[in-house]
Amino acid sequence: MKLKRRFKVLIVIGPRPEVIKLAPIFLEFRKHKELNTEILLTGQHRQLTDQAMKDFGLKAKYDLNLMKKGQGLEELSARIFLKFGTILKRIKPDLVIAEGDTTTTAICSICCYYQKIPFAHVEAGLRSFDKFQPFPEEINRMIADIIADLHFAPTNDARENLIASGIDGKGIFVTGNTVIDSLLLLSKKNHKFRDTNLNSIKEGKPLILVTMHRRESFGRPIKEVIAALKELNKEDVQIVYPVHLNPNVKGPVYKSLSGCKNIILTDPLNYLDFINLMKKCSFILTDSGGVQEEAPTFGKPILVLRNVTERPEGVKAGIAKLVGTNRRKILRFSNLLLNNKKFYSSMAKKKGLYGAGDASKKIVKIVKTRFLNSN
Ligand code: UD1
Ligand code: UDP
Numbered sequence: 001m002k003l004k005r006r007f008k009v010l011i012v013i014g015p016r017p018e019v020i021k022l023a024p025i026f027l028e029f030r031k032h033k034e035l036n037t038e039i040l041l042t043g044q045h046r047q048l049t050d051q052a053m054k055d056f057g058l059k060a061k062y063d064l065n066l067m068k069k070g071q072g073l074e075e076l077s078a079r080i081f082l083k084f085g086t087i088l089k090r091i092k093p094d095l096v097i098a099e100g101d102t103t104t105t106a107i108c109s110i111c112c113y114y115q116k117i118p119f120a121h122v123e124a125g126l127r128s129f130d131k132f133q134p135f136p137e138e139i140n141r142m143i144a145d146i147i148a149d150l151h152f153a154p155t156n157d158a159r160e161n162l163i164a165s166g167i168d169g170k171g172i173f174v175t176g177n178t179v180i181d182s183l184l185l186l187s188k189k190n191h192k193f194r195d196t197n198l199n200s201i202k203e204g205k206p207l208i209l210v211t212m213h214r215r216e217s218f219g220r221p222i223k224e225v226i227a228a229l230k231e232l233n234k235e236d237v238q239i240v241y242p243v244h245l246n247p248n249v250k251g252p253v254y255k256s257l258s259g260c261k262n263i264i265l266t267d268p269l270n271y272l273d274f275i276n277l278m279k280k281c282s283f284i285l286t287d288s289g290g291v292q293e294e295a296p297t298f299g300k301p302i303l304v305l306r307n308v309t310e311r312p313e314g315v316k317a318g319i320a321k322l323v324g325t326n327r328r329k330i331l332r333f334s335n336l337l338l339n340n341k342k343f344y345s346s347m348a349k350k351k352g353l354y355g356a357g358d359a360s361k362k363i364v365k366i367v368k369t370r371f372l373n374s375n
């Protein structure tokens with residue numbers, strides 16, 4: 001007897017945050033045996049994704065292994081087009097799912113369009129309304145949104161952006177951000193840090209957590225941030241900075257901050273250590289998108305090292321402040337958070353701005369209803 005072919009879902013992952021945000025979707029899809037769900041890694045990131053895949057206990061069926069040290073956007077895009085385009089013809093999925101605004105997501109969405117394969121975009125509708133900030137993410141997510149057949153918008157603001165850009169509301173679903181599903185999945189009490197660098201953190205001393213990696217900050221902006229961190233490097237404060245592996249970040253950060261007594265520089269942390277460090281810290285300096293979404297769950301103030309954000313919900317709620325990369329502005333707000341209790345309390349509020357932890361369940365249900373007429 002010939003077995004009925006199962007509906008094939010291909011989840012495409014490039015850089016680290018896509019592992020974190022697509023892992024709960026994959027785990028949820030895998031509970032449904034009538035769906036044949038597999039992961040494809042483009043390998044745009046290597047160490048960072050391998051680490052995160054391990055944290056969630058995931059294995060990829062396909063790996064294009066595309067990372068090259070310091071490769072440019074054109075080369076990366078060209079290699080994704082060729083390798084992903086070719087493997088897509090072989091796999092012939094019934095649906096491709098990708099997330100966010102990376103070059104992996106944008107180019108894979110175009111390949112799906114060329115081969116007329118339905119494409120679903122997770123975290124659809126985010127906009128900064130500045131095509132160079134973040135660069136190239138603002139245009140990447142617009143490309144994925146134009147092509148997508150299903151748009152999973154994390155918030156109502158994101159939904160409104162999609163409608164305003166002319167996308168048919170019938171394909172848009174507000175689900176919350178799956179990053180909150182991941183936080184709830186992995187966040188446990190009494191975590192013991194795996195990275196031994198974190199053992200030197202002292203209880204009872206204010207702790208500032210720093211991350212930075214955006215392309216528009218390379219060069220002078222990152223130097224300004226480094227100068228601010230040097231001034232914050234005082235006896236009564238401790239700073240922990242897991243440094244992104246991009247050579248444009250790692251080079252200047254280690255050159256200037258190695259040896260600063262109260263600054264702990266580490267390799268990128270595994271996800272469990274990182275979220276537990278978030279819980280422990282006083283506040284966060286970051287240009288990360290994902291961290292802006294996670295911090296409100298723990299009630300941690302965020303100073304956003306950018307001039308614009310596509311996550312306005314945190315700013316509107318008073319939890320996040322856009323301080324850009326100006327040394328003086330970073331210092332002014334950091335010192336306010338360190339020394340002014342009233343100011344600190346006004347920003348340190350726990351809020352469920354980006355989801356309730358059930359986004360993946362909603363997404364699977366929508367896919368089944370749309371493609372299999374079941375739920
Ligand atoms: C990428 C995404 C960005 C996302 C970020 C998350 C694009 C254009 N950029 O930025 O949207 O916010 O990931 O972290 O899609 N490297 C390693 N090992 C790794 C990862 C990176 O050595 O595991 C180094 C390599 O030299 C690599 C470089 O970092 O060439 C840059 O990686 P790339 O993916 O091009 O850009 P990111 O700045 O990481
Ligand atoms: N993160 C991590 N280890 C780190 C720094 C960040 O696991 O050392 C996680 C963080 O919790 C968030 C995601 O990585 O979920 C954000 O990734 P990144 O800032 O690189 O990218 P963005 O979200 O800006 O695209």
